[in-house]
Amino acid sequence: xxxxxxxxxxxxxxxxxxxxxxxxxxxxxxxxxxxxxxxxxxxxxxxxxxxxxxxxxxxxxxxxxxxxxxxxxxxxxxxxxxxxxxxxxxxxxxxxxxxxxxxxxxxxxxxxxxxxxxxxxxxxxxxxxxxxxxxxxxxxxxxxxxxxxxxxxxxxxxxxxxxxxxxxxxxxxxxxxxxxxxxxxxxxxxxxxxxxxxxxxxxxxxxxxxxxxxxxxxxxxxxxxxxxxxxxxxxxxxxxxxxxxxxxxxxxxxxxxxxxxxxxxxxxxxxxxxxxxxxxxxxxxxxxxxxxxxxxxxxxxxxxxxxxxxxxxxxxxxxxx
Numbered sequence: 001x002x003x004x005x006x007x008x009x010x011x012x013x014x015x016x017x018x019x020x021x022x023x024x025x026x027x028x029x030x031x032x033x034x035x036x037x038x039x040x041x042x043x044x045x046x047x048x049x050x051x052x053x054x055x056x057x058x059x060x061x062x063x064x065x066x067x068x069x070x071x072x073x074x075x076x077x078x079x080x081x082x083x084x085x086x087x088x089x090x091x092x093x094x095x096x097x098x099x100x101x102x103x104x105x106x107x108x109x110x111x112x113x114x115x116x117x118x119x120x121x122x123x124x125x126x127x128x129x130x131x132x133x134x135x136x137x138x139x140x141x142x143x144x145x146x147x148x149x150x151x152x153x154x155x156x157x158x159x160x161x162x163x164x165x166x167x168x169x170x171x172x173x174x175x176x177x178x179x180x181x182x183x184x185x186x187x188x189x190x191x192x193x194x195x196x197x198x199x200x201x202x203x204x205x206x207x208x209x210x211x212x213x214x215x216x217x218x219x220x221x222x223x224x225x226x227x228x229x230x231x232x233x234x235x236x237x238x239x240x241x242x243x244x245x246x247x248x249x250x251x252x253x254x255x256x257x258x259x260x261x262x263x264x265x266x267x268x269x270x271x272x273x274x275x276x277x278x279x280x281x282x283x284x285x286x287x288x289x290x291x292x293x294x295x296x297x298x299x300x301x302x303x304x305x306x307x308x309x310x311x312x313x314x315x316x317x318x319x320x321x
Contacts, residue, residue, distance in 0.1 A: 015163060024155040028227065029267060031155070034162045035224045036263035038169050040247045041256065042216025048254035049177050050209045051189030052101055056113030058241030059120040060214040062233075064090050064221025066124065069139040069231040070132050079144045079226050083165060086222040087215045094214020098207035117241040124233040138232025141225065162223045169216060173256055176212070185209055217244075250292055251301045258301015265292075265300075 018030050039061055046052050067086035071077040077085070097116065101109055124133045133139065146157035176182055184205050187195035196202050225231050243266050251262025273284035296303040 015160060018159060019152070019156045024153055027153075027155040027159045031159045031162050031227045032224065033260075033263045033267050034159070034166045035220050035227060036244070036247060036266055037260045038166050038223065039217045039220035039244055040251060040259040040262045041169065041173055042213045042220065043244055043248045044251075044253060044256065044259055045173060045177065045185075045216065046209055046213035047248060048252070049182065049189065050185040050206065051192075052206065052210065053106060053110040054113040054213070054241075055110050055238075055245060056097075056115070056117035056241050057213070057217045057244050058236055058238065059113075059116045060090050060094060060217040061221035061224070061240060061244070062120050062124065062231075062236035063093055064218030065225035065231045065236070066133060066139075066221075067218070068222040068225045069141050072141045073139050074132065080161070082226075083219060083222050087219050090218025090221075091211040091215040093218075095207055095211040097214070098210025101206055101210060102203050114238065114241070117238045121233040121236055124236075133233075134231075136233065138230060138235070141229050141231075143229045144226065158227050162227065165219065165223060169219065170256065173216070177256065181205070181208075246289065250289065250299060252299020252303075255299055255301025255305065257305065258299045261300040261304070 018027060022030060039057065042060070043054065043057050046054055064086040067089050068079070068082040071082045071085060072079060097113070100112060104112055123129065125136050127135070129135075143154040143158065144161075145154055146152040150157065152160070177185070184195065184200045187198070187200055188202060188205055192202060228235075247262030247266040248259070249262075250265040251258030251260070269288055270281070270285055273288065274281040277284045292300070
């Protein structure tokens, strides 16, 4: 019960405080934190809960972003209607990529997904797809205004819209990972042979997990495209996949709440490193990342969850006495 109240207060604070206090620039940064959190959540479902390694989720992010941009620029589809469409498209791509995952594991699967991340930007630049993707130049889309005459700026509305979509995605992920399918995913992660012996359909769970994971990251890509109002192939290089993987490790691979910490890390720590050292920001970034992983080997999400459980048990014990 106390956890429910805490989550409710936390969500309301996220909705009210930034829109009332933050400037448009800081609201844009907050929106990108929400976007990255959803993308990392997709990776957490695949890597943390199912044990499949992916270094190519930037490709699904790009597919989601381009799906939204093309629908908005070429067919005048409302921005909010592009979200479910891109989710379906990315889920289908994820399912197809998940089929080879049935025969690959570990570093072989990681290299396969890495190859996907390398290939997607080049495919988007190809002359065959240039009429839809805009080629090297990319596509520019309009930022949506607040509906119903609400007195909100575009950045304020996009933050609230992204937050609303993210809440739905997080609730779904919470229920998924704690239900029967979630238990099957963790069983495969811990011991695939034993899971199969217990009657779990490895092929079905693995491919569907890949599809759900890709869907999450694709939805994040759609939200990111709407927030930035621009897509181009060079925005979705393999470095994006590595960045999302860093956020996953920083937050905790099997921690739903840790995905938020991971998103904050990849959004703000590079700027912090640049402010600390203009000469070698990459070195500062690396030191911060190594220190974080050394001090919190299970990720920030697991570390904070342990602190919260201890605090809650102390509060419960004091209340009983």
